[in-house]
Every structure is written in C-alpha cells, then in structure tokens.
Amino acid sequence: MSADTLIGVYPPLETAALRGRTRPGAFPWSQPGVRLTHLGRGAAWLALEALGLGRGSRVAMPAYHCGSEVEAAHLRGCDVVFYRVDADLRVDEDDMRRAAAQADALYLISNFGFPMPEAPARIVTIEDAAHALFSLDPDGRPLGARGDAAVFCPRKSLGLPDGGAVLVRAGEPRAVDRRPRAKAMLRSTASLAMFRAAISRAAPLRRAATRAIGHASVGDAAARSGDLTEVVIGEWGLEPHDMENAAGRPSRLTAALVRRADPERIRARRRANYARLLAELGDLAPAAHRALPDGCAPLYFPALAPDRPAAIRGLLEHGVRPLEVWPVPHPLLDRARFAELEPLRAGLLALPVHQALGEREITSVLEAARRVLR
Ligand SMILES: Cc1ncc(COP(=O)(O)O)c(C=O)c1O
Known part of the structure; x- marks a missing residue:
C-alpha cells in the first residue's frame, strides 16, 4: 500500500507563522x-x-x-x-x-x-x-x-x-557576515512547502505533493533500498570554513519569520501529540522518555525498532517519514568503550509530534506505528 499523505518529523513551512506578530x-x-x-x-x-x-x-x-x-x-x-x-x-x-x-x-x-x-x-x-x-x-x-x-x-x-x-550570557558572539546560497534556500523552502501540501486537507493537493516528494527525495529512495545511514551522515570531515558558513547569517526568510513563532502554542501542541503516542507506544521509547516532564516541548517521539530499515520502509508506505536518530557517533568517540549505546544507534527512530499535526494527523501516525512497529 502507498499512502496519500506524507507526515515528516520536522514541521513544514508554517503559513500561520507568516501572519503572526x-x-x-x-x-x-x-x-x-x-x-x-x-x-x-x-x-x-x-x-x-x-x-x-x-x-x-x-x-x-x-x-x-x-x-x-x-x-x-x-x-x-x-x-x-x-x-x-x-x-x-x-x-x-x-x-x-x-x-x-x-x-x-x-x-x-x-x-x-x-x-x-x-x-x-x-x-x-x-x-x-x-x-x-x-x-x-x-x-x-x-x-x-x-x-x-x-x-x-x-x-x-x-x-x-x-x-x-x-x-x-556575558558578552556577544562574533558576527559573521555571510549568507547561505539563495538557490539552496529556495530548494529548502520549496521542500518545506511540499511537505505542507502533503498534509493538506485537500486530497488532490495532498496526493500530488506526496507523489512528488516520493519521486524527488534521495533520502526516501535510500530508505527504501536500506542505505539511509550512508546518505544522512556527513556532519564531520568538515573544514573551518564550513563552520564559518554555518555561523553566518540565516536566510532572509528565516530572519523575517523566526521571531513570529508562538512558544506556548507550539509547546502545547507538541506535548499533546507526544502524549498520544506515549499512551500507546510508551514501551518502545527509551526509559528516559517514557514520561513527559512538565514544560517539555519534545522535538519528536523516540521509538526503538528491532529492524529499523524495515520499520522505516514500512512507515513510509503508511505515509509517515521517520528519521534515524544519531546512527553514527563522531569518529573521536571510542565506540567499544560506550558499547551500551550501540543498540540505540542501530534501532532508534523518530516519529513526528510537531505543531503542524492535529488530532487527525497524529491518529494517522499512530495507525502507521501500530501496523509497523507492533
Ligand atoms: C544536539 C545537536 N547539536 C547541534 C546540531 C547542529 O545543528 P545543524 O544541523 O543545524 O548544524 C544538531 C543537529 O544536527 C544537534 O542534534
């Protein structure tokens, strides 16, 4: 089965934020x-x-x-x-x-x-x-x-x-006068807009966006063929100039919108969504994440899957696009010394709980998780 929606772990472009104060x-x-x-x-x-x-x-x-x-x-x-x-x-x-x-x-x-x-x-x-x-x-x-x-x-x-x-706290970080490449930011914005469309209430738009992301996404193709880890890592082997670029100014769109987000609304929605997943899937989360502390605004719901590549493929088929959580540590880490973390690196995936998901979408996430992770 191939779903007619695609719910990602990170929120899509938030049109509501464009109108907020x-x-x-x-x-x-x-x-x-x-x-x-x-x-x-x-x-x-x-x-x-x-x-x-x-x-x-x-x-x-x-x-x-x-x-x-x-x-x-x-x-x-x-x-x-x-x-x-x-x-x-x-x-x-x-x-x-x-x-x-x-x-x-x-x-x-x-x-x-x-x-x-x-x-x-x-x-x-x-x-x-x-x-x-x-x-x-x-x-x-x-x-x-x-x-x-x-x-x-x-x-x-x-x-x-x-x-x-x-x-x-005491002092000012240095200002780095660089801007990200406009083309890359345009691509990234277009992808966020597609993810918005892929959870739209308008079925034809939702279906078209889901199909388009399925064709375009290198990550999804890799997930289907079981090579996701190789495709998503790449956070090291960098040069100082990469860090300087990363320390430069954000895109104009980000600079214009970032202060419009509503912390209370985002926290409340994320908490409600996490609580829904927790009630049914709590035993799949690492022990430290089986309760939601007061005030916590979770980024996603972590769940352990014995066969993560198969679970990711299955969830994609059911319209949910999970993430592998930190599959490979930095090469400076002695992995043998911290071997107890290896099962987490091999099995942990992230399920979406973000603020663009209401009751209807989180029900879809739960249904997909029930079929694939149980
Ligand atoms: C804990 C933590 N710190 C820092 C970063 C760096 O963020 P970015 O990928 O935007 O450079 C990430 C994510 O990649 C992260 O998970």
Missing part, C-alpha cells in the same frame, strides 16, 4: 547576547569561541550526540573528553562530573527537547538546546537559560529553511 519577549530572542546563524553547528562554533575555548582547551561532551557539535569543538582545536550516557539514554552524572573535573568546559545536550542534567558549580557550561527551542525545565525555566552559552536550532522546530541561534 513578532514576539521579541520570547526566550531566547529576548536575551541581549543572542545571534541568529545559518545552522546549529555554526552556533556551537561561535559559542565555543565566545567562551575562549580552542587549541589547548578540553571540553567534556556526552557519548550520545549528533556529531556536528563534536565536530565544531574538534575544528576549534579542543580536546574532547566523553562522558557516559547509559542504555536508557540517561546521563551518568558521576561520570559527567569526572569528565568535567578534567575539562575547561562542560557541554550538555538536550535529547529530543528533554531537560539536561544539572551542571556542577563553577564550570563553564554550554547548553545545546538544538532540540529544545521553547522547552522548559520542570521549574519553568527555558532550556538554554542556565549555561554560559546556549545553542539552538530553530530550523528543526519551526519549519524554516535554515537557522541556528547562539546565546552568550
């Missing part, structure tokens, strides 16, 4: 030391620089990571000391403190928008909230508000063609 009071836009960048890794690059971390510095980073943040530290010339994240996706806080005691700075990562551990006192801290824009901790504080610097990735949570953001 700007919200300069929303965190992190309200903060004096915030700067928009082209990509999240560029924000990490600028955060490290602003805190004086470079050649000769040591940074403690979690063994479970995306890879591009580690690449930013590596290209800055920092040595990276990894700390343990266990097989349930919980940071081993004793090991984190051990690593932090040997380092000049501690790098924390929010997995999928969930709260990060408390940093020990008196260590320079970077909070990576690339998954956690508009997410709050259970005390109601925004993720990214506690560290000496924070990294955000609005492109992932707001349906924008690009966009990272860096926040430096």
Whole structure:
C-alpha cells in the first residue's frame, strides 16, 4: 500500500507563522547576547569561541550526540573528553562530573527537547538546546537559560529553511557576515512547502505533493533500498570554513519569520501529540522518555525498532517519514568503550509530534506505528 499523505518529523513551512506578530519577549530572542546563524553547528562554533575555548582547551561532551557539535569543538582545536550516557539514554552524572573535573568546559545536550542534567558549580557550561527551542525545565525555566552559552536550532522546530541561534550570557558572539546560497534556500523552502501540501486537507493537493516528494527525495529512495545511514551522515570531515558558513547569517526568510513563532502554542501542541503516542507506544521509547516532564516541548517521539530499515520502509508506505536518530557517533568517540549505546544507534527512530499535526494527523501516525512497529 502507498499512502496519500506524507507526515515528516520536522514541521513544514508554517503559513500561520507568516501572519503572526513578532514576539521579541520570547526566550531566547529576548536575551541581549543572542545571534541568529545559518545552522546549529555554526552556533556551537561561535559559542565555543565566545567562551575562549580552542587549541589547548578540553571540553567534556556526552557519548550520545549528533556529531556536528563534536565536530565544531574538534575544528576549534579542543580536546574532547566523553562522558557516559547509559542504555536508557540517561546521563551518568558521576561520570559527567569526572569528565568535567578534567575539562575547561562542560557541554550538555538536550535529547529530543528533554531537560539536561544539572551542571556542577563553577564550570563553564554550554547548553545545546538544538532540540529544545521553547522547552522548559520542570521549574519553568527555558532550556538554554542556565549555561554560559546556549545553542539552538530553530530550523528543526519551526519549519524554516535554515537557522541556528547562539546565546552568550556575558558578552556577544562574533558576527559573521555571510549568507547561505539563495538557490539552496529556495530548494529548502520549496521542500518545506511540499511537505505542507502533503498534509493538506485537500486530497488532490495532498496526493500530488506526496507523489512528488516520493519521486524527488534521495533520502526516501535510500530508505527504501536500506542505505539511509550512508546518505544522512556527513556532519564531520568538515573544514573551518564550513563552520564559518554555518555561523553566518540565516536566510532572509528565516530572519523575517523566526521571531513570529508562538512558544506556548507550539509547546502545547507538541506535548499533546507526544502524549498520544506515549499512551500507546510508551514501551518502545527509551526509559528516559517514557514520561513527559512538565514544560517539555519534545522535538519528536523516540521509538526503538528491532529492524529499523524495515520499520522505516514500512512507515513510509503508511505515509509517515521517520528519521534515524544519531546512527553514527563522531569518529573521536571510542565506540567499544560506550558499547551500551550501540543498540540505540542501530534501532532508534523518530516519529513526528510537531505543531503542524492535529488530532487527525497524529491518529494517522499512530495507525502507521501500530501496523509497523507492533
Ligand atoms: C544536539 C545537536 N547539536 C547541534 C546540531 C547542529 O545543528 P545543524 O544541523 O543545524 O548544524 C544538531 C543537529 O544536527 C544537534 O542534534
């Protein structure tokens, strides 16, 4: 069976955001030391620089990571000391403190928008909230508000063609006067618009967009043939000039829209959607993600599949386009030492819960997950 809709993990272009008012009071836009960048890794690059971390510095980073943040530290010339994240996706806080005691700075990562551990006192801290824009901790504080610097990735949570953001508590990140290539941004915007059409209520439009994405997507073709990991990785082996490009200004569209997103609406919708999936699929999530903490705005729902390539193919057939979650760590990581994470790297996939999905669409996600993952 081939579905007549395609629900992606990241939100599509949000037409409602085009009409909204700007919200300069929303965190992190309200903060004096915030700067928009082209990509999240560029924000990490600028955060490290602003805190004086470079050649000769040591940074403690979690063994479970995306890879591009580690690449930013590596290209800055920092040595990276990894700390343990266990097989349930919980940071081993004793090991984190051990690593932090040997380092000049501690790098924390929010997995999928969930709260990060408390940093020990008196260590320079970077909070990576690339998954956690508009997410709050259970005390109601925004993720990214506690560290000496924070990294955000609005492109992932707001349906924008690009966009990272860096926040430096004392001082200002450097301004990098570069712009992304217009052609690439046009392609990215067109793809977001197609994903919007692929969840439209108008059936002919929805079908046409779903078919068009199916023909055009290199990722979907790779998923069907089982080569997805090879196609999606590529966050390392970069050069400093790639990081400078990523640290440059975002596209004009992103710059114009990013401050119009409504944090409360987005948080409420994501929470409601996550709760629907949790009620039925909770046992498939890593233990750390089987409850939704107060205030958390999840980026997606993580589920373990024993045969992930087959699960991704099946979900695509049913109109849901999942992501592989962090399948390959940065090459600096000793994978044998952190072998307990290998089942997650091999089996974890992300299901959509984003704010463009209402009851009807999340019901479709659940139906697809029921058929394929059960
Ligand atoms: C935790 C984390 N940090 C940083 C990044 C970098 O973001 P970008 O891909 O926009 O460079 C990502 C995503 O790739 C991420 O997941």
